[in-house]
Amino acid sequence: MARGWRVAGYAGLIAAAVALLLPFYWMVMSSLKHNNDVFTIPIQWLPDPVVWRNYVDIWNKSDMTTWLGNTLLLSVAVTALQVFTGSFAAYGFARVRFPGRDVLFLAYIGTIAVPWQSYMIPQFILMSKLHLSDTLWSIIALQAFGAFGVFLMKQFYETVPEELSESARMDGLSEFGIYRRVMLPLSRPALASLTLLTFVTTWNDYLGPLIYLRSPDLRTIQLGLRTFISQYNAETALIMTGSVLSVLPIAVIFLLGQRYFVEGIATTGLKG
Template sequence: MTASHTTLAPVPPTSVEPPPAATGPRRAKRLPVAGKVVGYTVLVVAAAALLLPFFWMLSSSLKTNSSIFAVPVSWLPDVPQWRNYAEIWRVSDMLVWLKNTIFLSAVVTVLQLFTGSFAAYGFAKTRFPGRNLLFLVYIGTIAVPWQAYMIPQFIMMSEIGLTNTPWSIVALQAFSAFGVFLMRQYYATIPDELCEAARVDGLSEYGIYFRIILPLSVPALASLTLLTFVTTWNDYLGPLIYLRDPDLWTIQLGLKSFVSEYNAEHALIMTGSVLSVAPVAVVFLLGQRYFVQGIATSGMKG
């Protein structure tokens, strides 16, 4: 017997392939990081551009008149002129203007919070014939410019004797269709089962509104508070039409009169502008968290 020999073919050496390029999850992790860096950079640049005029106003309020428009521009005062903040109270009725503005802003804000939230509860959580049509008609008044009915309003205020009194501003701004819309949108996110369960337990509609709905509406109420306060504080045309007595002027009317009288006192004008902006900035900083939350949740459900 002859033995058969089997010859094996030589096995070629295996080549070691280099690892693939960084793709997939690793690359996916890098892209969001780069996107966040770009996003934050854009936000920082935009915030700086928005805050730059306010910084220049604050810096100018601490300068002398000659150094405000000096070339090249000096962003920081060489010697802060703190006496400007004492001088503005002496040469103007700043205290009276601030007192009148705070009074109007506070009263109008409180009234709009009550009327807006109460009407929104009726539109969102109660059932009655023509509810949707009435809500649509009421919200449609937002599209009507104030200038279209400004004269009839003035005639009406004159007939009832409210012109040249702060109560004319209060009566005209105590109700807001936008406030009703904002609160109703937020109430739509609150489950109806809460109200139904309260009705089964014998709670009245007023009890449901005060004890259930309002405690759950803090973000929306904070948003409406901030928007109403800022709008009333910055209102110029309304007080200009209805408040003729200088003792009733708001900060906007007072500053306009001050600029006309002291048009060369640029440092004092900037000082008055800082004092007019400071309360609004403080209110916004205190309520910004609730403001953002309220605006975000008010549009979640129609």
């Protein structure tokens, strides 16, 4: 009986994986077809012939280099800042005792429940007053801090035995030294999880760049693809090609950091 349930469980997981991967597979295969072959009935699951030239034409007909460069710059900068600020603030909430610490932490984490649409207008006015509107600095400044990263890292820090910090203090390390030389090396899985989640979120962000980035040379991949679809709405195969190029970096990064991501999510919040 147990073997039967195990087989059924594996079969269910395989079916779910196929259902999740099927749209991505169709997108990749469509990027290698002629326009007239994308929506054929019945569906043509394998391109015949394979049109590799779509990946050349997309670069010739669009400003893909600028779009990918801007997106990569924003994603790397925001991720680096959020990982640093989130892990540093989380150490203060987890290991430093000061009056009002728990209340301040709850208030800060409570901002996660506030929809961004409710305060995006004041933010836009602030960025305009600071003359950061229509610059990449506006996105970096607004997304350099994140309550979710603080929550994730604090939960992980609390799984680290307090005795390690006490021993480091007795050896003369400052709080910053403990954070840098003790906590950070032990929190690599959580840092990898936060890095991956932040990078993916920033890479896929559409509304933020839509509001703040108006110049064509500042467009991200999401904005660029939207303008490309408006200009070449009949070039279905090229649209699929651009979509593949926008998803490919995320897929590669996730595959490279999958082990650390799963380990970080599994161990965050566990005491031991």
